[in-house]
Amino acid sequence: MSNELRLASIFSDGCVIQRGMPLKVWGWGTPHAEVEVTLGSQNLRKTIDSNGYWEVWFKPVRGNEHLSLVAQSYISLYRKEYDDIESVQRLKTYRLPDPENLPDYMEECARDLGLISSAERVMQKQGLCMSEIVLCTCYVGEVFVCAGQSNMELPVSWASASDPSLLQWEDSLLRQCKIFTHARFEGLLAEPHESLWDSYVGSERRRFSALAAWFGRAMRRMLGVPIGIINISAAGSPIEAWMDHRSASSFTHLGDQLRKFRSTRSARALAEQSVQDVNDWRERCVQQRRDEQDLSWFSIELPGSLTSQSEALNEYHGELLIKRNIVLPKRCAIDNYKQVSALLDLGTMTDADEVCINGNSVGQTSDRYTPRLYYVPAGVLHEGINEIVIRLRVEGENPHVAYGQQMVLRVGDGAQDLDNIEELWKPRDVKYYLARRHRVDRSRVVRRQTRYVKAKRALPNEVEQKIVRGHVRDGFSHDKELPEIQHMDFSRSVQVIDLCGEWQCAVLSLIPDACPSEVVVDWQPTALYYGMVSGCFNFAVRAVLWYQGESNTGEDCRWYQPMLEAMMKAWRKNWQVKQLPFFIVQLPEYEDQAASLEGWATVRDAQWRVMDAFPGESLMLCKEEQEDDQLSPPCTMRDYTDFIAKNDTDTAIKVDCEEVSGAVENVVTVVSLGCGDPYDLHPSNKRSLGERLASTAMAVVMGEDDTTPTPVAVGLERAQQNGKPVKNWMRVAVEADQFHYGKVVRVLWDEQLCTYSGKAPQGFEWVLTDGTIVHAQARITQGELWVKDPVKPWNEIRQLRYAWMNNPPREFVIGTNTTPMPPFRLHNEGWPESTVASV
Incomplete structure (x- = not known):
């Protein structure tokens, strides 16, 4: 490594640092020299260790500040033992009689340290010491990690074709640091392998995550401070790619992959061979x-x-x-x-x-x-x-x-006329927002007379391109082909x-045979944890937004919840924040022919249960599994231990089940039903989802009042009317999940239920004890949800479920605040004799 003084790459010009938290700043320089680091009014000194590494910790800083981060290292040109700031300051007062004739031994000393180039000799001859200075401009605000796969990574350059409102506003204090895709299998990184800070202004907007842009815009309007997005996402990545080796090795179905991909070099060799096989197959297509x-x-x-x-x-x-x-x-x-x-x-x-x-x-x-x-x-x-x-x-x-x-x-x-697009987040209280408006710079909406011109020129043909380590970086983190559209x-x-x-x-x-599968190194277990996430662990953040799961809707969908729990635990441990908030986006609707029959529904349920905290409770058997006399697919890490013990006695779990319980605190799942597209894996409606995430962040992180409680079905009850039970219909008992002092609490639902169109809700099914699925009729009467009694006897009914399919019908049950009800399964525990059934 070079002896040149430098900051970690994530501290580049225009970065956003987290307010209200201790800040770690680190970098590299000449071994045993002393570095002086200044952040605003704080000034710290540190001796660089023998490996050339240094780090300092600053006290929390207040938001709404525009600060300079300066690192300066002084090197003595007299004797190597004077590599400290006090000695250099004393030597600076003494000057040679003839600075043009610097002694040879001083120049040799500096060259031995690798500090003097031909361009630096002018500085050398002006005195007795040499100074290295690194400076960058920082904004102090709120920093959020946006992680996951393609729907989190989906750039504005793609989404704006379907959502032109993304190009109608700009904000210099909404900034994104894109961590580019890099696979690695050996050890943690000290800094991101490749990263790039952009502001949501002009052509730089095309590199932004569309979901992060809407989320950041809403947060900017409500908080008024700079918002930083650490975009750690990679298209197509499964959850095991974001796990550390210790957690991933606990899951036996990942054993073969972990053994095959032990090192980065061997993984890339396998990938190159698979690419060659794919190219050979495609060449056969051309030849024939x-x-x-x-x-x-x-x-x-x-x-x-x-x-x-x-x-x-x-x-x-x-x-x-x-x-x-x-x-x-x-x-x-x-x-x-x-x-x-x-x-x-x-x-x-x-x-x-x-x-x-x-x-x-x-x-x-x-x-x-x-x-x-x-x-x-x-x-x-x-x-x-x-x-x-x-x-x-x-x-x-x-x-x-x-x-x-x-x-x-x-x-x-x-x-x-681009003026007809409605503004985001109409203020509830003008005084509230004005009081919190940023004092240095303001988020602005493009003025009326310039909107059309701005939109037409937002993505010019010769768009500014950023070069990072010799690669053009634009939109997706890898060289993905995007639609080449002239911006009309x-x-x-x-x-x-x-x-x-x-x-x-x-x-x-x-061609008689299918194309061979390409080995994607980025999708292998632990590849992105060590290659992308680990380089950001030293950077202070407020919370993590997680949008992933599409790549785990296959046969391994049953393991998604314990894997998600293990991943969150490892991230929290390395970020050294025990209760680091996670906001999980529940998968939307999608007609996925490649997924298992209930793959998307199973992942949605896992994403909800990791928040809803049902320790020790396991998922019900799938239709195909009922014939097998085996333990239910696991829901928590404890269930996974039991499953392995019963079905694979030769393999022991390596992670203590007590380390990851079924109740994960400070996790909130955001329901995204209604935001998807049944025929498009990458729906363009990221605005509604960004608003929901921003509302969640304000409630959990900032402690704001929750104005959008989520209706949750908790059971069935035989309702009374005029003192007599209502025949043929049962009412779904509904409660509400809402935030109270930053925590999710379950309270009584006191609002009305409805659907987007006002029609009867769809997606309800009775599951019989033999696995048969029967359609269940549902209605909403006076704001209450009712389902019609099944045609089968109650002792043959195992459960009532809602939206339990990859692509549920669009008539979703929602609250009056348009918050959708999450999918659910209510299990039969003596219906209709019991008053209320259990979830």
Whole structure:
């Protein structure tokens, strides 16, 4: 390591540091020299150790301050033993008679320390000492960690295509430090491997997490202090990648991966070999392409699944050609199509594609999750017949095109009045917000007369790009392909052409086997804990926002809760904050064909139970597991121990079950039902979720009054009407989870229930003792939730459940404050004899 004095990379210009907490500042320099560090009015000195490392601790600082962080190290040029500040200060008073003739032994001494370059000799010859100074500008406010996978990482550059309001405001005191994806398996990092601070201003906004932007904006409006976001997220990452080795080794289903990926070097070698296998498979697709005259065309309906439309596409792998002709008539609004651009929206596809219009390539995408939003330059379209051709590469199972989404071509960018987008967070009390407004700088909304220009120029074609360690960093942490769209407004296009309907399809190449799976090093157990999170442990933060779980909805979904508990414990331990708050985003609705039958529902339940604190209580058996006489899938670490003891006697759990109980304090789960998109893994509605997270943070961290209690079903009861039981209907007993002095408490629900549309709620089911699932009719009468008695005898009913599926119906039960009710399962304990059933 160089002997140059420097701060840890996270302390770069424009960083936000946490107010009201002891602050650790660390860095590196010349061994045994003395460093003087200044933060505002505080000044500390420290001797650099033999490894060149130093650290100091500052007292808590007040928010609303704009401070300078300065580190200065003095090096004596007379004798090496004078590497302390007091000696140097005394020597500075003495000057050589002829500074131009510095003694050789002094210059050799400095060069031995690696301090003098040709550019520094001028400074050297001005006196008897040399000084290294590092300075950065800091803002003091609230710092939050935003961690998880792609929905947390989703950048504004992507989300703004569907949510243009992201580009209608800017705030220089809302800042993000993006920790770029880096996999590592050996030991903790002393600083982030790669990081970059940005402000939510101008072109830097495109690198922001969209969810973090809305969360930060709401927090800025309510607190008035600078908000710092530490964005530690990586697309596609499972929870085991964010766990430390000790916690991950406790779960036997991760044993093979842990043994295979023991070192970073061996992991990268395995990944390189898998990439080569994938490239070989794709090369076979190219080599086996048929000539155009040999293609056999057949009709398909898009959007939709391709497997069910043709026997030739059943278990198909290879390349398809899909085409359609459209006719552009001459219109008065468009005199010449060659002078107008267009936007082609084809939704998502499996797995990779390249699209051409009239023989001109307009875009390509190499994954199944990125929306196909392709900019069509002027001159590509023309009056009359235009041909759209999609070359689709199917690498896995169940190929589909824009399933459940729209397919349109928008011709011409119309002018749009951008002033009609409603403001976020209307003030409840103007005096309250004005009193807490930041005094140095203010969050501002782009003025009316400049909004349209700002939105048009927010993401210029030649956008500013940041270079970090030789790599262009923009949006996602890795080199992910994003939609290349010229930044025009196509929401009011002159012409909108619906592309849904009949298309022509032909098999271009056929490969008998599926594409080999690529080994992604970033997704392996412990890879991101040591490669990304560990470098931030010394940086003080207020709380953690966690949005993850999509990658754990497969067969391992049953282990999600104990793994989440173990992960939070390890993070708290290394951040040295015993009760570090965690705000967990419960998974929204999504039609995931790759997940298990109830994978998303199981993860949602785990995310809720980790907050709801049911120690020792385990999940109910799934439908397939009822035939096996085994212990229920574990809900807590104690259950996991019992499960292993009964089903795998040769393997002992290595973590003491008392270390991670079923009741995790200072954890709040935020329900996200209604914020998802059944056909888009990356829903663009991040604003509502950001508001819910901000409201939660204000209640838990800041101790504000809770204005959005969450309705929670706790049981069933046979209600009385005119002194007689109501026949055929049972009322769902509802209580409320709300915050009291920063803690979640369960109180009586005294508000009304409803649905978004006012229609009857959906998603209720009776589960019979034999595993059969029967639809349950529900209604809301006078603000109360009722379910109709099942047609089966009560002794055959095992439970009533709600929204217990990957993609529940959209008629969710909500409170009058629009807070949705979380999914639940009520277990039969003597219905209807008992007054109230239990959760």
